[in-house]
Every structure is written in structure tokens, then in C-alpha cells.
Amino acid sequence: AQSVTQPDARVTVSEGASLQLRCKYSYFGTPYLFWYVQYPRQGLQLLLKYYPGDPVVQGVNGFEAEFSKSNSSFHLRKASVHWSDWAVYFCAVSPGTGGYKVVFGSGTRLLVSP
């Protein structure tokens, strides 16, 4: 069965510093992968998604993620963090065949210090 592990429950980054949030997945085959962001008191919003193809995916607000089949990873990166990036980030995996359950990780809370 597919699964997603986000090993860091909380990450603190200084404003302007670079960011990496880790995501490891378990899936037999090539999955579709997603990063969602949840701002306080809001639902989840899609940041970016990976379909089989270019391993580096660009998302909104300067975020990008890189798919690695060999490492079973899909880490999220940003070159320069802004205070408005303070949120919870969820990694997710699906079989990509439409209408099937998407499995979410436990989330990483990003704190941005001044």
C-alpha cells in the first residue's frame, strides 16, 4: 500500500534563508506526487504536483520540488523564505489513475523567524 512519511514535524527557518521540507514515499511503480499548503484556519491548497516526466517541478510562490525514484523522495525547496510562508505543508501520493484515494503525510509545520 502507498504511504508518505514527512520526518520533520516542525521546521524553523529564518526569513530570507533557504528551505527544504522532506518527503519520502512508498509506492510500487511511478506515482503522482503533490505538495499542499495549509494556512491558519484554511483548507489545503495545492502548491505543486508531479506527473511522470521532468523530475523538477515548479510551483507557486517560488516553491519547487524534485522527484527521485532512487531515493523514493519528493522534497520541497524554496530559495528564500518569506514570513507569509508560515504554514503547514503536506506531501501526498496517488496512483494517478483518477478517482482513487490520495494518501497524505502527517505534515510539516514551517515557522519563520525574523
Next chain:
Amino acid sequence: NAGVIQTPRHKVTGKGQEATLWCEPISGHSAVFWYRQTIVQGLEFLTYFRNQAPIDDSGMPKERFSAQMPNQSHSTLKIQSTQPQDSAVYLCASSRLGGRDQDTQYFGPGTRLLVL
């Protein structure tokens, strides 16, 4: 496009009362998902529908929770005899069944349920 609509946004019930939560998926989306989110448990999958048919309810507490999708424009999640441990944010999401955007879930703002 109004996005996924959830009503009410907030609901307060007394212990033992019934709560019904509503979700209107994005027009053209044929898959609807329900999740529950708490500080302690995080994001938990409850159930989902594909073309209005229930597909997987493995996350639903068996005794007091039920979900329906009577038509393609809305789904309901009903909790009978609510208990304080049911207090959570209930999130609804919808997605397409085909095309490049399939499996991308679009979430509503959630219904915050408080059981006193």
C-alpha cells in the same frame, strides 16, 4: 468558479445531538472526499465517492458516522449522538476523474465542529 463549498463553517452541538455537514464539490468534479483534522491526529481520511457511489469508507468510525452523495452537486456527512472527541475540522475535497488534473484534490475551507 467558487471552489468547494462547505456549510456551515462553524457548528456547535451539545453532547448527544446530531450534526450534518454539507459539501458542494466543484462543478465537473466526480470524486468527493471527506477528511477530519485535529491537532492530535492530524489529517485523517474518512470516506470518498466516485460518480456518487461510495468507494472507500475505511476511515469512518462505524457506529455514528455516515456519508451520502445523493446527487453530483452535494455530499453530506452526518454524525449521530455527537461526542466531545468528534470535535475537529471536517474537510471536503473534490477532484476530476480524467485528464491531467485527475487526482488533484481541491479542498473546501472546512467545517469546524465543536461538541460541548
